[in-house]
Amino acid sequence: MTKPASDDQKNGLKKGPWTPEEDQKLIDYIHEHGHGKWRTLPKNAGLKRCGKSCRLRWTNYLRPDIKRGRFSFGEEETIIQLHSVLGNKWSTIAASLPGRTDNEIKNYWNTHIKKKLLKMGIDPVTHTPCLDFQQLSSILNSSLHNSPHVNYPDPLYGMGNNTLNPSLLSLLTAFLSPPPPPPPPPSQNPDAVNQSFQQSQQLNNSIQTFPLQDNQSCAASQPLRLEPHQLMKAKLDQMISPGTANFSYQNSLPNVGQQEGGPYSTSLVENQIAHNKRGEPNFNLGSLISYSTPSSSASPSTLNSSASSITFVNGATEEERDTYCSNMLVYNISNGLNIDGSGLL
DNA sequence: AAGCGAAGCAACCGCGAACCG
């Protein structure tokens, strides 16, 4: 059965892929007359296309300022951050990425980023973890037992040299993080969009602290989340023990040690960067995490003496990320690495 | 080398907003 002819076809208008000749006609016409008046443009340019098709071809493909090629790390992260604020406002997102079209970003989101977020157990719509504990546990176990690339002797450590297994900690980070506040209603106002983006940046740059609780209270409130907390605490306690941990970058990040109820001693685990076969850094989450313990002068009333806290330096500016390699999570997602950070190693 | 499915991407479609007389 043949499809009925559309209005465009009845009008003798062509559909489908553009030929180089058609492209050249459109380019020549727009160079001479500028764009706009899309309705009348094709006739004036001698094209058997509808105005809509011409506009799309120009804005998505022929425009001289279009940037081609692979999305950079920064671009990908901008997309993810803006999407978490704006949702599927592709044209608004595209406005923040010079040379990229809304269509290109939309395609890239649907074919790359969305799948990888899902693979990471992150809901691409809400940008919050969508794994339950059983799924998380399953991934932890499979990473421990089945990783063909990196033989981690421990699900949370690297090769036993105080290097945290970055992927699993990123997973835990996502799993343990509270959901972000609901996004503001979408707006086409550029000022409002910029403001939303800045707020998003500020939110991401802020420090999120998750106090570790004792077993009883944790089990009582959120039994399914008990084990990761306990596990992380135990591993970090072990890692931070005197003489075994290396610290650096202490002065390079926001002052995460000054918190209400302090003073705290805060250190960042040394950032140890492996490289994959392409020579690209395979970020270690060490730079994402600081570990705080109450100093001897901390008031017991403000902080239980047996408690510790894990502080996530979640985000930071692009420059800080680039400099201190603090966003292994997004990097791994963007570069097709496995959840365990292997894949290309 | 051929067949097949998956992935990637250009292009189309429908709808709503903006514009204009």
Next chain:
DNA sequence: GCGGTTCGCGGTTGCTTCGCT
């Protein structure tokens, strides 16, 4: 204020390419 027209956006489709068997 209203109706018609144009434009732009987001969702979807379908063709091409790639990779695996």
